[in-house]
Amino acid sequence: MATSVSSRTAAARPRTAPKHPHDDAPDTSEAFERLARLTGEGPGAEAERERIRQEVVTAWLPLAHRMAWRYRNRGESLEDLRQVAALGLVKAVRRYDPARGIAFESYAVPTVDGELKRHFRDYMWTVHVPRRVQDLRGRIRRARQELAQTGEVSGRSPTNAEIAAHANLTEQEVADGMEAMESFTSLSLDAQFHGPADSYAPALADTLGEPDPAIDVVIDRETVKPRLSELPPRERKVLYLRFFRDMTQSKIAEDLGVSQMHVSRLLSRSCSRIREEVMADRA
Numbered sequence: 167m168a169t170s171v172s173s174r175t176a177a178a179r180p181r182t183a184p185k186h187p188h189d190d191a192p193d194t195s196e197a198f199e200r201l202a203r204l205t206g207e208g209p210g211a212e213a214e215r216e217r218i219r220q221e222v223v224t225a226w227l228p229l230a231h232r233m234a235w236r237y238r239n240r241g242e243s244l245e246d247l248r249q250v251a252a253l254g255l256v257k258a259v260r261r262y263d264p265a266r267g268i269a270f271e272s273y274a275v276p277t278v279d280g281e282l283k284r285h286f287r288d289y290m291w292t293v294h295v296p297r298r299v300q301d302l303r304g305r306i307r308r309a310r311q312e313l314a315q316t317g318e319v320s321g322r323s324p325t326n327a328e329i330a331a332h333a334n335l336t337e338q339e340v341a342d343g344m345e346a347m348e349s350f351t352s353l354s355l356d357a358q359f360h361g362p363a364d365s366y367a368p369a370l371a372d373t374l375g376e377p378d379p380a381i382d383v384v385i386d387r388e389t390v391k392p393r394l395s396e397l398p399p400r401e402r403k404v405l406y407l408r409f410f411r412d413m414t415q416s417k418i419a420e421d422l423g424v425s426q427m428h429v430s431r432l433l434s435r436s437c438s439r440i441r442e443e444v445m446a447d448r449a
Contacts, residue, residue: 189270192225198264219259223252226274230255233278240286247282254281302335302343309333389447393440401436404429 170359201218205213258277260268265326298446309332313324326340394402400422406414407421415433419426 193263194222194225194270196313197225198262198270199220202264219256222259222270223255226255226259226270227252229271229274230278233275237282237286242286248284249276250282250285254278257281265401302339305333305335306343318377389444390440392444397436397439401432404432405436407431 171240174217197218201215201222204218205216230251231248234244234251237247238244254277255274258270258274261277262273264270306329310324312333313319313328319328326337326344330337330340335343358399379446394405397405404422407418413421415429416426419429422429
């Protein structure tokens, strides 16, 4: 008998509907109505409009903070994400038009979410990546999480083919998205390479090359090269010994069996000829 009464009592008890994530959303319809009635101009009316907007923003701020929390652990502090979400909420309040017949929540949620995504797209990527590839990264990231949660790839990472099938992408799109994952953050130049415990681990900056001081004269060398080939053999040899072997004029004269004054004239004549021809070509 007790069991029967208990069963009837349980059957008569109303079922509780599952709680919606935003069931605690405030009712600010009256505030938006007051805002719509403020049609006057002047500092007083604008100050009142701003006061009402601030009232609405304050009421909906917990919703914006919850949306920011969903983007945690992605390289940005939660406090900064809350600031971004609050900015999106302010934009939603300013742009919302009750006359369109949609609830404010339906307008605010995508506006705040779009502001958060835009923040990651514009400020969090250290390497510029096209928006299409950034979106691929997000879809691949979700697909990997879902595959891991369902146990389809227990104990291992999903392959590109499995991710492509789950996310309805091609394998090439998955490859592009996976490459974009490595572009979200950059490696510090102070990062050290891992090696044997007893060996020196150089920093990334130690492995980078330095500017070649000779690079600045490459164009000049290429410019004078055909002019040098047109010089008589003796003049070419004098220039070679002076500027490439770094020999003094006296040593060159001794090597060639001529006077130092003759070497000086050959050097002056050769350099003047090459300079004039190069300047004529540039003119």
